[in-house]
Amino acid sequence: MPSSETRAQTLGPSMIWRNWVSNQVCRVKHFEMPSSDDAVCRTIKTAASTNLRVRVVGTGHSYTPIVPTDGVLISAERLTGIENIDPTNGSVTLRGGTRICDVGLELRSAGWALPNQGDIDLQTMSGAVSTGTHGSGDSLQCLAGPIIGMRIAMGDGSIANFDASQDIDVLNAAKVCLGMLGVVLSITMKLVPAFDLHDKIWRE
Numbered sequence: 001m002p003s004s005e006t007r008a009q010t011l012g013p014s015m016i017w018r019n020w021v022s023n024q025v026c027r028v029k030h031f032e033m034p035s036s037d038d039a040v041c042r043t044i045k046t047a048a049s050t051n052l053r054v055r056v057v058g059t060g061h062s063y064t065p066i067v068p069t070d071g072v073l074i075s076a077e078r079l080t081g082i083e084n085i086d087p088t089n090g091s092v093t094l095r096g097g098t099r100i101c102d103v104g105l106e107l108r109s110a111g112w113a114l115p116n117q118g119d120i121d122l123q124t125m126s127g128a129v130s131t132g133t134h135g136s137g138d139s140l141q142c143l144a145g146p147i148i149g150m151r152i153a154m155g156d157g158s159i160a161n162f163d164a165s166q167d168i169d170v171l172n173a174a175k176v177c178l179g180m181l182g183v184v185l186s187i188t189m190k191l192v193p194a195f196d197l198h199d200k201i202w203r204e
C-alpha cells in the first residue's frame, strides 16, 4: 500500500472561476481545495510533474488579473484556523486561508487584537497580506506590516519557513508577493492588547 506521500494524486475537476465582482474569469484545468500542508505540497508536485502552472486564490476579492490561470488553481478556503497564540511575545500564528472576520473574537477572548484591518473583513489573511491590504490611520501599517514569520509551500512542493529573526529582508520580500512565491500556509504576526473602537458619524 503506497503511503500518502508516494500515492499518485488525481487533480481536481476543471471549472470556470470568477472573482468576487466577475470582472476576472478563467477556465482552470484543475481546481483543488486542500485542507492540509501535505495536500498542498502533493498538489504542487503533481502539477509540476505534468508541467502545469499553479495559482492560488483566497476569496477572490481582488479586481486585477492576479489569480486567473489555465493550469491548477488552489483555493485557500480550507486552510483555516488559528494555530497558536503566544502570550510571551504577543503574536498569533494562523493558517493562510483564515478569514479576517474569523480572527477577532478568538484573539479578543485571549486579550489580543490585530493592530489594524480594513472595513470589509471577508478576505483571507493570505490574500489580504499578499496584496498589501490596509485599513485607515496614518500611523498604522498595512496588514502585512506586523508579520514576523511565514510558512510557504514553494514551487517544488517543499515547505520553507521565513522568520524575521533569521532574515528580515527575505521575509519582507515574501510578505506582499501577489501569490508569486508559493502557497502561504501560515502567517505569524505581532498583536496589540485588545481594544475597543469608537464609531463616530458626522451627519450633514
Ligand SMILES: Cc1cc2nc3c(=O)[nH]c(=O)nc-3n(C[C@H](O)[C@H](O)[C@H](O)COP(=O)(O)OP(=O)(O)OC[C@H]3O[C@@H](n4cnc5c(N)ncnc54)[C@H](O)[C@@H]3O)c2cc1C
Pocket: 020, 055, 056, 057, 058, 059, 060, 061, 062, 063, 066, 067, 076, 096, 097, 118, 119, 120, 122, 123, 124, 125, 126, 127, 128, 129, 130, 131, 132, 133, 134, 135, 177, 178, 179, 180, 182, 183, 184, 185
Ligand atoms: C468589497 C471590497 C472591499 C475591500 N476593502 C479593502 C480595504 O479596506 N483595504 C484594502 O487595502 N483593500 C481592500 N480590498 C481589496 C482586497 O482586500 C484585496 O484584493 C485582497 O487581496 C483580497 O483578499 P482575498 O482573500 O480575496 O485574495 P484574492 O483576491 O483571492 O487573492 C489576492 C492575491 O493573493 C494571492 N493569494 C491568496 N491566497 C494566497 C495564499 N494562501 N498563498 C499565496 N498567495 C495567495 C492570490 O494569488 C492573489 O495574487 C477590498 C476589496 C473588495 C472587493
